Amino acid sequence: MKIHEFEKGLSDRVAIITGAAIGNGRAFCERLAEEGAKIVIADIADASETVEAVRAIGGEAIALTVDCSDQISVAEMVKTVMDMYGRIDILVHNVGMYDEEPFELISFNQWKKMLDINLNSMFLVVQAVLPFMKQDSFGRIIMMSSNTVWLGTPYLTHYATAKMGVIGFTRSLAAEVGRYGITVNAISVGLTATQRPINEKRATSGTILQHILPEQAIRRADEPEDIANVVAFLSLPASGIITGQTINVDGGAARH
Numbered sequence: 001m002k003i004h005e006f007e008k009g010l011s012d013r014v015a016i017i018t019g020a021a022i023g024n025g026r027a028f029c030e031r032l033a034e035e036g037a038k039i040v041i042a043d044i045a046d047a048s049e050t051v052e053a054v055r056a057i058g059g060e061a062i063a064l065t066v067d068c069s070d071q072i073s074v075a076e077m078v079k080t081v082m083d084m085y086g087r088i089d090i091l092v093h094n095v096g097m098y099d100e101e102p103f104e105l106i107s108f109n110q111w112k113k114m115l116d117i118n119l120n121s122m123f124l125v126v127q128a129v130l131p132f133m134k135q136d137s138f139g140r141i142i143m144m145s146s147n148t149v150w151l152g153t154p155y156l157t158h159y160a161t162a163k164m165g166v167i168g169f170t171r172s173l174a175a176e177v178g179r180y181g182i183t184v185n186a187i188s189v190g191l192t193a194t195q196r197p198i199n200e201k202r203a204t205s206g207t208i209l210q211h212i213l214p215e216q217a218i219r220r221a222d223e224p225e226d227i228a229n230v231v232a233f234l235s236l237p238a239s240g241i242i243t244g245q246t247i248n249v250d251g252g253a254a255r256h
């Protein structure tokens with residue numbers, strides 16, 4: 001195939017973006033809609049503001065209320081998408097949970113919840129969409145990891161364990177499904193401007209800021225749009241030769 005023969009944009013493609021009620025996920029929806037994709041938002045929270053944002057730029061979007069860590073909820077979501085559109089071309093699995101805690105204070109329940117939201121949800125959603133991508137011999141699966149897995153940032157043993165799991169999953173699945181025209185990639189996201197100070201009262205508050213920003217070659221936090229541009233590239237037919245990769249989008253923090 002010559003470069004000029006690559007399909008341009010994502011017209012008529014259907015993209016599921018999980019965890020897109022707010023934050024980075026909303027930017028992914030807007031960016032993929034700009035490329036022409038029909039957007040399905042799968043979030044446990046109300047995502048109507050993201051739907052409005054996509055429609056405001058002339059895109060098409062629906063929001064489904066889904067608990068991505070629940071198998072039945074995920075199965076219902078995928079059935080709804082197939083009934084409505086008859087295809088699933090792109091999955092951006094953006095659902096994630098972040099928490100800072102010194103290792104010795106992490107309860108077993110906290111540990112299990114971290115793995116549930118970051119890893120089990122990924123297993124469930126990817127396994128549910130894969131048969132439909134195989135059926136069409138095309139698929140783009142994009143996962144969110146974190147540059148903290150390379151940096152060894154403290155107080156994140158539970159989070160870093162889950163996000164390193166995303167990378168192992170990505171490499172292994174990519175090797176399995178490449179023959180069906182499906183690519184599987186991860187983005188190792190750096191400190192992003194969406195990040196809210198969820199642990200304001202904790203002694204560890206500000207850990208990420210203190211440890212990561214001084215390490216960056218480009219000393220500003222990621223904007224959601226920085227990551228959305230990479231999501232768009234990895235979604236396009238033209239990126240079909242790239243799979244099993246984890247791309248650092250982090251201002252060069254993880255360059256050592």
Ligand SMILES: NC(=O)c1ccc[n+]([C@@H]2O[C@H](COP(=O)([O-])OP(=O)(O)OC[C@H]3O[C@@H](n4cnc5c(N)ncnc54)[C@H](O)[C@@H]3O)[C@@H](O)[C@H]2O)c1
Nearest residue numbers: 019021023024043044045067068095096144146189191192
């Ligand atoms: N923001 C950062 O600095 C940063 C850095 C590295 C990696 N990441 C990763 O990027 C992704 C997005 O980050 P963010 O900061 O935009 O997240 P966020 O916390 O702002 O948004 C997460 C979304 O996921 C939804 N969600 C949570 N649990 C869910 C479930 N069980 N089912 C369905 N939806 C659920 C929430 O309602 C929310 O809309 C996450 O995977 C995160 O770990 C973020």
